[in-house]
Amino acid sequence: MPESLRQFKAEILSALAHPTRIAIVDLLRAGELTAGVCAERLGLEQANLSQHLAVLRARQIVVGRKAGNQVFYSVRDPLIWKLLDLLRKYFLRQVSNSMAVLEELEKEERK
Amino acid sequence: MPESLRQFKAEILSALAHPTRIAIVDLLRAGELTAGVCAERLGLEQANLSQHLAVLRARQIVVGRKAGNQVFYSVRDPLIWKLLDLLRKYFLRQVSNSMAVLEELEKEERK
DNA sequence: ATCGTATATTCGAAAATGCGAATATACTGG
DNA sequence: CCAGTATATTCGCATTTTCGAATATACGAT
Secondary structure, three states, X not given: OOHHHHHHHHHHHHHHOOHHHHHHHHHHHXXXXXXXXXXXXXXXXXXXXXXXXXXXXXOOXXXXXXXXXXXXXEEOOOHXXXXXXXXXXXXXXXXHHHHHHHHHHHXXXXX | OOXXXXXXXXXXXXXXXXXXXXXXXXXXXXXXXXXXXXXXXXXXXXXXXXXHHHHHHHOOOEEEEEEOOEEXXXXXXXXXXXXXXXXXXXXXXXXXXXXXXXXXXXXXXXX
């Protein structure tokens, strides 16, 4: 894999690697929303949300559409959601794996 | 989505969000390798590689199997590779999208 | 026990990130 | 033009990340 591709991947991952930004991207699954609505729904300071949006915008994960006073944000490529879905699946697998390990331990102890 | 799940996702993404760590995970597609071989193949300082492995280990993305003097590392769940594959696809889509935009611009200019 | 090799950890400095407060910008209605 | 609202940016500070150098730990061979 070329270094530039690794760099690109790392930049996308970094952009998403924050609970708040994950929440934003997830919130936009329903469709475009204004920055204000996002802040309200997520219970964030206006400045803080704007900073996180700036990170997502810088990597083009999200785009803003100005409409008069406000800006409607949306996710540029639905593939981003697939990524989050994959992580959910990953989480479930880790959990079930941990449970299997626990059961093994109990079996051992009953011996 | 519960906050704890977002937290988990962010932790996995953070762990992967570095070109070197992506390279490590990618290198391990072929199967388990010792830390030494990884360092050599990637052209990294021993300490630096070990630090990155520590990050991946902390999040259980990678596991080490001790064998005498050395430690063989492997990726715990192949789903991680799917994640990287998805990012590759994402990259290609962004590129082709950018090219489409460029063509549109040229079409405009020829008018 | 001691030496050599493989790997991990600690340390110190530089850079990057995250946050709220304050300020700036852009647009709308009167 | 002015006031108000929505959003973005800047600033100062605390925390985290990253790196190489140095040091520590674990193991095998002699």
